[in-house]
Amino acid sequence: MTKLHIHGGDIYRYPHAIDFSSNCNPYGTPERVKQAVAEAAGFICHYPDVQCRKLREALAEEEGVPASGIICGNGAADLIFGLALARKPRRALLLAPAFAEYEQALRAVGCEIAYCYLKEEQGFVPQESLPDKITGDVDMVFFCNPNNPTGVLTEVEFLRKLADKCRESNALFVVDECFVDFVREPERYTLKPWLDVYDNLFVLKAFTKKYAMPGIRLGYGLCSNGELLAQMRAVMQPWNVSVAAQAAGIAALKEKEYVRVTMEKIAGEREYLLEKLKETGVFVYGSSANYIFFKAKKGLWKDCMDRGISIRDCGNYEGLGEGFYRIAVRTREENEKLLKTLHEIME
DSSP states (O other): OOOOOOOSOOTTTSTTSEEOSSOSOTTOOOHHHHHHHHHHGGGTTSOOOTTOHHHHHHHHHHHTSOGGGEEEESSHHHHHHHHHHHHOOSEEEEEESOOHHHHHHHHHTTOEEEEEEOOGGGTTOOOTTGGGGOOTTOOEEEEESSOTTTOOOOOHHHHHHHHHHHHHTTOEEEEEOTTGGGSSSGGGTOOGGGTTTOTTEEEEEESTTTTTOGGGOOEEEEOSOHHHHHHHHHHSOTTOSOHHHHHHHHHHTTOHHHHHHHHHHHHHHHHHHHHHHGGGTOEEEOOSSSEEEEEOOTTHHHHHHHTTEEOEEGGGSTTOOTTEEEEEOOOHHHHHHHHHHHHHHHO
């Protein structure tokens, strides 16, 4: 039986709730990005640039990697499915809990999945024994850093151990860095500097969260393996990045001050929420991202929704059950409303 795609950010079903279920930048899409999308309407009579040349050139400057090593897609999920289609792995290793689209894409190509279950009693932190699970029959490994939904951040040294083991096993190592820009000192935790060292490494990123533009659908991957990128382009649909999305991405990359200011605000609100949430009676796991993972009583999602607050019930994540939740870090006013609601419910 096919699993229902359950996710956060369903404002169409819950239009009147304050949305803590979707972990995008709470300060909204930059105005100049909206303007770029509006202006792009004048070009929708043309096909998009199938090679995303101007966007890839702008990304190359932003990320410090060659444009030839960048592939763009209709959101990060498009690239995840592209990787699965290009490689058609027979067996893959996933952490659990982790982003559900990894499993969805792998199942679509008939891949067998081995799970490494993160333990609650260990704070959902990956253990030193993880590289041993990358055996010779594993073709692909997905790793989200910081992890979604737990917010656990992993040091580069440990990621390199995994990359080394993947290389030994001839497995593709896919590192999802869609949330790394929200951590303190993100350059300390990215694997971008190691792309030329590992031709089996693919770094996944997106505009979705950082620039609050999930509705435009724009993601990209970084990889030094030209053959893999060619395989992906061969199986992914052409023109998968619209005229509007390419214009939005180019405009977003110019928003340096927006990024600086909002990342600092979000970091401050994260610390505020981490401290104040403990006073509500929920069990909080430390997070390094723009969301916070915690454990509380069953049925909290409905209790919050009844009060106009939408949180992410994580019960459908592999490796989790009832009572686990994720909330986005939002503005101070919204965060205070959430805290007040949780106090009322938990009492």
